[in-house]
Amino acid sequence: MYITDHPILGAEENTEMVNITVDGVPLRVRKGSMIAAALLANGIKVNRYTLKHHEPRGVFCGIGQCTDCVMIVNGQPNVRTCITPVEENMVIMTQNKD
């Protein structure tokens, strides 16, 4: 869910959207937002699964330090999605999903 109006930040001015796909599913998300945030806005909270126990992980630090939100972005693994903005036609995959 996006926060469209806010007592301090005001009404959202940036309503430009871009098209991405997440695990093959097309999504329209707010331009310029971080990948992890764009996914959260669409109810996607799992960014990767762990290697050993295949447990789901999501954003934890939100500022590029903990690396728990890494995903496969345009074919490149281990991209920190909390500090990487979405771009038109980005192909995003849950890391180690299967």
Added chain:
Amino acid sequence: MKGTILENGYPSIEELKNAHRFPSEERFQKGPVAVIECLQPIPCNPCENACRFGAILVGEPIINLPELQEEKCTGCGMCVASCSGLAIFIVDKTYSATEATISFPYEYLPLPVKGQAIKAVNRAGEVVCDGTVTRVMNVKQNDHTPVVTIAIPKEFSDDVRSMQRLNVAPAEKDHECCADYTYDPADPDDLIVCRCEEVTVGDIRKAIAEGADTITGVKRRTRAGMGLCQGRTCSKTVSKMIADAKHLSGDKIPLDTARPPVKPVPFSVLAGDEDI
């Protein structure tokens, strides 16, 4: 009222009066006046400049509590939105024969409108009476801190300090009786410490028992801290576990070795691949 400000989170009327935060009853009877509910010496003084009548004094050092010169205060309310702690209120006990007004900062949406019936709440957020909005001031210099004024029965004027938010249902507190998890005091050996490499408390305890007495030592045995985040997330926990196990203070556990790259980077970039 039980507990102190440090336990309740809000000051009691007694605490406020003891700290000379309440204007005199005489002053209240003369018309609107500021009540500055600021009780801790923190470095802050915007209220002093906000008052154009010079009724608020902080001075030096800036951790002084703001002192209200009640005879100079006109109850104009300019200080309310200036307080970074949202701790200033305007109380008018002379509003009518039966009602007082309270003005308070209200940084929530939706904003109420003049004439709207609302539930007035006390410092603890409990509804104490009904009220009516008499004014909503949200001018530019408030910088998104609207000041709402409500009329309430006079007898609640020392208690009411805000209104119930309009977009939120009253809190349901029934969870208190329905815990669905029972605490197991057994050692949580399978608790994850290193999120990247999925190293558990048990793994780390075992490493410490085997002689690891540094973060690096634990890392070598368990891989804790060897993942993508380079130990940024778990090293402090590992350090504390070693300190606890060895009965050492934190300064006796050195940092783990810092090595490049400190952030994940594809090998192709390091190799200068033009296509990345």
Added chain:
Amino acid sequence: MLVNRQVAIIGGGPAGLTAAIEAAKVGAQVLIIDENARPGGQLFKQIHKFFGSKAHNAGVRGMDIGLNLLKETEESGAETWLNSTVIGLYEGNRLSVVRTMEDGSKKIHTVQAEKILIATGSQENTINFDGWTIPGVMGAGCAQTMINVNRVMPGTKALMVGSGNVGLMVSYQMLQAGIDVLGVVEAAPKISGYNVHAAKICRAGVPFYLRHTIIHAEADESGTLCRATIAALDEKWNPSPNTEQSFDVNLVCIAAGLRPLAKLAQMYGVEHGFIPELGGWMPLHDENMETNIQGIYVAGDTAGVEEANTAMDEGRLAGISIAQSLQLLPDQEAEQCKAEIRARLESLRLGPFGERRLQAKNRIVKKEVQL
């Protein structure tokens, strides 16, 4: 590619930007390197009005201070590389930077600078409890970033763990965003942040659970958080049986303090000290924010966790010191500016909430920290 600059600043947050402004405005050739798409560090998530002295930004919202700093940085002539990550610091004041070029490609650059300021900030501490790795459990600062910078809801019903200023402020900001905050859980017997912050969320009806801790988080079939359980602590700080309370929440925020991020300083051999009141291990500095290695400076949370106001003043102090050592500022003028900043820093550290930090900073500068 090798790039030479007089001054390299790692991290474009409040400390990095103020340092860049001070050094660049007197003519230093300054390069700011930041791994984010936008500089400003954590200022833009601080949407509340700042405390401090009215003469220096008190009463102004953090995000607006951030906008002013960006404008001043631009006017100062400092150069900024965004989306660019420093991955190492090596002999000869050389930085390895993974730089994102205008076409989006990434290139490795080496930056060599006479003076380097490490202003990489801090990271939130964690607490470990059963289920703390479930998506939906996150740092309080993470939730704050999602709400205030990205304008997305990380959840709809939340529990906050920790009652320091971060826990209190983020609880308030969650309420402002429309998130229901079911409680603030604190292990200590009293609320540890500013009372005025606590009073705000009390008026909104948020209860405090003192002498409690979180013991369990539970995921639903999607693998994400749906429930959390807290318990009261006994005299030995262990959870007591039969005191559990569960909450239906899809967001648990951990506000357990922060610690300096200083791997680059450590890698370069900068002397560190263990100072719990400033976040634990941290690089030590002198009264000019310079470390034991000449030409290497630290400022802001990297030099001990405090808050944005002190970070900005430490950045200014470092920037002026750098300009002075590059002989871009006359000594007398530099010393006068530095004395004013030091006095201001001291006043920001007064009172019961700051005095331990003030004493620690004094010990650092007087080199009384045991190594």
